[in-house]
Amino acid sequence: MTTYTAPVRDMLFAMNELAGLEDIYSLPGNEDVSADLVEAILDEAGKFAAEVLAPINASGDRQGNTWHDGEVSTADGFKQAYEVFCDTGWNGMPSSTEFGGQGLPVTVSTAVLEMWKSANMSFSLCQMLTLGAVEAIAHHGSDELKSTYLPNMVSGKWTGTMNLTEPQAGSDLAAVRSKAEPRGDGSYALSGTKIFITWGEHDMAENIIHLVLARLPDAPPGVKGISLFVAPKFLVNADGSLGARNDLVCASIEHKMGIHASPTAVMVFGEKEGAIGYLVGEPNRGLEYMFTMMNHARLNVGLEGVAIAERAYQAALGYARERVQGRIIGDRSGETKPILHHPDVRRMLMDMKARTEATRALAYYVAGCMDRARSDADENVRKDNQSRLELLTPVVKGWCTETAQSVTWNGIQVHGGMGFIEETGACQHMRDARITTIYEGTTAIQANDLIGRKVAREGGHAMAALIEEMSVTRAQLEAHADSQLQKIGASFGKGILALREATDWLLANYERNPQAAAAGAVPFLKLAGTVAGAWLMARSTAIAIERMQGPDAGFYGAKLVTARYFVEHVLPEANSLRDAIVNGAESVLALPEELF
């Protein structure tokens, strides 16, 4: 069983020093936010995560949920924890003040959400889905829908879900078949089967508000014929009280590799008279509405990668500090020492630490772009940040979750044989992490979005702007008085070059040979993530070296070593990724299917 301590100091570094939160405080709407307030929020959230959510993480994994006759019982302690979570106001914290949230900058709520995800990923998913549903209704729903549902969803009294996937419609939502028939009173009768519905049924809240994609009778085929509906588990009376049970039921829950305490439901709508649903916004625009919200959800899943990596790192480090085993090579002290002193254990821990910090830096940086894109007074700044946000959203989702795979894997390896024993807790982090590269769009879906919509179809301008900004950082480092920083700058320059060459190749080939471009899409996403991560790590060295003279010398010294590790061990992967993209498409595509 592993414990969790929120890495508040690291989070503040990523927020203030890398994502530029100090500027964000001064943006319109953030007048009430200050550095002291943010630190106080993080401290309180850290306590809640450590004391309430982390202790039920392993037990929730062991126990899972139980389904009986359409009802789902959550694991011991979840209901109680959820009640306190909502009572303390944590559930609604990221939402707008209009509906009872605290309206904090995204950068701040990002750090707080990371804590929930680290402490208890299964638990955190309930809030994540609810927040997504809140966003969809808030942006696209009628005033009546908003006033009926949002206050209780923001407070957490009611939770929300996203009903997108169907057995034949996974990555391809164009294949959605669920139906919505007008009932004549402005509402609709929904029918169909939805699968993989996270927190689709449970016993933590008195009502569950399902957002459902379905087709109207006259809808055109494909993605342009899908509408979005609200279908509550219990209908809501005019006075806000709960009415009749709606015709939708949880037919079963899945037996999964991880996130055992998060129920994944098969939902059946309209087995009798049809589930009563209410149209969100205009007909046939459901997918478009889903996507506004899905982009934020993708950033949050990327953040899950950061969070679970952090948790796995803490567990491995704790074990490595305590476990004594073997003579340390080249050590003449004759003392027995913890395994942290073995060079390869250090290598694994440095690798976990460096990759986790780089993914956090990127996720928080992009959260900062979202804040600026929303609130900056200067239209050009808003536009530039929106463009950067759009470019990097698939990278955060794809690269941070892919990175979490190797970090949680190493988390087990550091434990040796004990790592494979479930009671140790290291396995759970790896099993939980495994879903993150799949849901909310697989890495390939993110990568196709990146190479298509975000790079090739806009002529590569957003990427060129990013590369330009990276080159400024490189030049600053190469011109620095410190020789370590010069070296980091030079190595970073090779990474930039690899990204530039791969981008040029992509721009030249995307239209002409789309299959070849797609064959290199995932390597391109990883390349973009690796170089963007290296950029923020490189920037952190320039900050760290200034502040190493101050009171926090150890902290900043560690930042320098960690960034150096990243540049020396992780960044070289950029070259092999570039090679695979630029030279490798033919061998991906050459084999006739019968010869696989």
Place this chain on the structure above:
Amino acid sequence: MTTYTAPVRDMLFAMNELAGLEDIYSLPGNEDVSADLVEAILDEAGKFAAEVLAPINASGDRQGNTWHDGEVSTADGFKQAYEVFCDTGWNGMPSSTEFGGQGLPVTVSTAVLEMWKSANMSFSLCQMLTLGAVEAIAHHGSDELKSTYLPNMVSGKWTGTMNLTEPQAGSDLAAVRSKAEPRGDGSYALSGTKIFITWGEHDMAENIIHLVLARLPDAPPGVKGISLFVAPKFLVNADGSLGARNDLVCASIEHKMGIHASPTAVMVFGEKEGAIGYLVGEPNRGLEYMFTMMNHARLNVGLEGVAIAERAYQAALGYARERVQGRIIGDRSGETKPILHHPDVRRMLMDMKARTEATRALAYYVAGCMDRARSDADENVRKDNQSRLELLTPVVKGWCTETAQSVTWNGIQVHGGMGFIEETGACQHMRDARITTIYEGTTAIQANDLIGRKVAREGGHAMAALIEEMSVTRAQLEAHADSQLQKIGASFGKGILALREATDWLLANYERNPQAAAAGAVPFLKLAGTVAGAWLMARSTAIAIERMQGPDAGFYGAKLVTARYFVEHVLPEANSLRDAIVNGAESVLALPEELF
């Protein structure tokens, strides 16, 4: 639930065309072996694996073993399958004819063992441990021990175990504390607790023969004071019948991430009067005896990596051929097609296929070295093959199992959301594979053996000989008439260079700065595996291109594409590994422990 079809054609390619089995047939002792016989054995074994072992793989994973009062019940069907396995002679097949085995070349039994491991890794471990115990007794035991135990262990009537690990003695066996007191009649009273004992207790065989490491009363401390004992679950009477229950008991079994159907026991010896044990060989040489046998076990665990990768590939390919989802980019046919046509799904499958074939090529090649080292008439050939075998044993163990991690991971990814659902079966392969980089010595233990004993301490001669032979292959390809092969030769040349540079760096630094060398040990092992795998893939292209004109054109054409994929997508990793080794030691070692 996934099925399994033994890849007999691929295995024959790796055996005959890459490992040179055709020459091995003519070695002394192999007079009865022929190509036809080998093919017939593989066909029969493939049927047994598919029809008997594969069907109880998923159910065994779900059910696991149950412990009750010291007894362990195996999952449904295991006992019956084991009975047929032994009756058919498969259990003893790899053993020497002297004790009832078939005395086939290692290369042949390697292919057969791969099938058991693919079909049901949990089941296969029972035989693997028994074979290890047989080898230890056969090489080091007295004639009495051999005649008492070996015939029943070879037939499988009795199974064997290895009792090495103790709570404080994992990778570091010098810390073993279990005791052995002389009983005055030539036997010993053993006491102590052993953990992680694979198949330490079960209900499939009438007796279990434990090999146990323990210390005699006057033994020197450390590794030179450990002796090896045989301690049967039931004592064996002079007439070979079973006698009294020995004083050793299974105190519990572990709850693990994978290989659920393989019981992992905590064994307690001598809670009462002491477990009766018999010394194997001479006192205080136990560790040395264990190591003769452990080297073969390490090759077999490496083979588990190949096997589980093959199984995961088959499962993913089967799904990709059936599942229809999404429009294929750049496809103007308008047809709906299975996901195998998506470029990124192809990329993942090619990656799985290429890495699996490369690891198989290496494992079989090294099995061939073992055959030649044992039986070749020419002493120099024996010596060269022994040297190559020793050099590559840690590489097969480390690299093949590390490779299986990414292959089984991709196996889930190809399945999308279904991959995360346990019923699909893809998760089990990833969970089962997770132990292979840990047991029989972690990857770091293998890597330290490689850089120390196998490279630095013998002056790099074995590695130089391997690089020399690789360079011949490269020169042949570069001089080939076919331009594809020329390109493969040139790319392979870069891989050789990376290995040479890293080896030179290692030789220059191992004595001077052993911690820096150890910091790069695992990257060096991966580099060696990647380049050795590329070597065999490169060799396969020269064979394939000749035979592409023949009747098996499709098969050989696929070999060419697969090798090209490996050289274009996997081999470039050699450069980043070299960079990490040569430039990266300082940043691994620089951080003070309190700053992690």
